[in-house]
Amino acid sequence: MPIGVLIADDHALVRTGLRLLFQAAGITVVAETGLPCEVVDLALDPRVQLVVLDILWISRDESEVREAGFELLPAIRQARPEMPVVMYSIESSAACIERCRQLGASGFLVKGLDDALLVPAVHAVLRGEPVWPDAPAQGGNQLAASELAWT
Amino acid sequence: MDMNVRDPRPRVLLIEDDQAVRAATRMLLTIQGYAVIATACLGEALAWIGKRPDVDLILADYHLANGETGPQAIGALRRLLGRPVRAVIMTGDTSDELRGVIGDPHLRTVRKPVDADELLGILAGLLVQRDYA
Secondary structure, three states: OOOEEEEEOOOHHHHHHHHHHHHHOOOEEEEEEOOHHHHHHHHOOOOOOEEEEOOOEEOOOOOOEEOHHHHHHHHHHHHOOOOOEEEEEOOOOHHHHHHHHHOOOOEEEEOOOOHHHHHHHHHHHHOOOOEOOOOOOOOOHHHHHHHOOOO | OOOOOOOOOOEEEEEOOOHHHHHHHHHHHHHOOOEEEEEOOHHHHHHHHHHOOOOOEEEEEOEOHHHOEHHHHHHHHHHHHOOOOEEEEEEOOOHHHHHOOOOOOOEEEEEOOOOHHHHHHHHHHHHHHHHHO
16 A cells, blocks of 8 residues: 655645655655644544644734644644654754654654655554664754755 | 766756745756756855856746845846856746846846746746857
C-alpha cells in the first residue's frame, strides 16, 4: 500500500511544495489543509498514515499568529494514537522542539533547513525511527546565516 | 558547492522580509529545480549580488521592512548588475502599487496570496523570454 500523508500548514506555498515533493517520491498526499479546524477530521481518514504539521498558524484575516500546532498535536494523538506526527516549522528553539517531543510528536524538521530530509524522514518515522534535530537552533541567527547560500 | 562547476539550475534571488513566507517560497522553488538565494532586505540582496552577480531572476515582495519596496530593490539591483534582470513582484495589488511597474517588459507581478502554480508559470515564462530577448 502506498504511503499516505496529511499536510497541515497555513501557507499554500508550503503545501504545494510538500505535495510536489511527496508525489515525486511516490508518497500519496491524501489531503492537505490550511485550516486548523479541519486537521483532526482529515487525520481520521484511514488512508492517512502520517501527518506533517506546522506549529505557527496565521489567522485567515492575517491579524494574528498562534501556536495552533501545540493544540493540534495532542488532538491528533488522541484521535489516532498509533499515527506518527512530524512537526515542520520555522520556529526551531530548543524549548519548542522539546515541547513537541513531550506532546508526542515523532519528529521535527525545520523549514528551510531540513527540506531535503522530508522524504527520508517520512520513511524513517514510519519504520518507527524518530527524527529529531541533533543540535537545535538557538534563536533565528543560525537560520538567517544558513539562508545566505544557494539551496 | 564547488565554485568551478556551473550549477545548471536557474538562479533566483528572493527578497522577502517575512521569514515564514521566505522559507515557504524558497522551499517551493528549490523543489521545482531552482537554485535559490533567500534574502530579507535590499542590503542582504546587494551584498549577495556583489559576490555572485550570476542571477537569472529576482523575486521580491512589494512591501519590505523599513519602508523598502520590491520595485526599489529591483531597480537598485539592476543598476548594480548593469542589466535588466528579469523580475517578479509579489503584491497585494493596489493600483498605486502596480502603476510604477506597468510597461517594464522584464517585470511581472503575481497577486498575493500567491498561487504556487501561477508563480511557477510566470518564472518559467520569464526564463524562456530570456533566451529570446
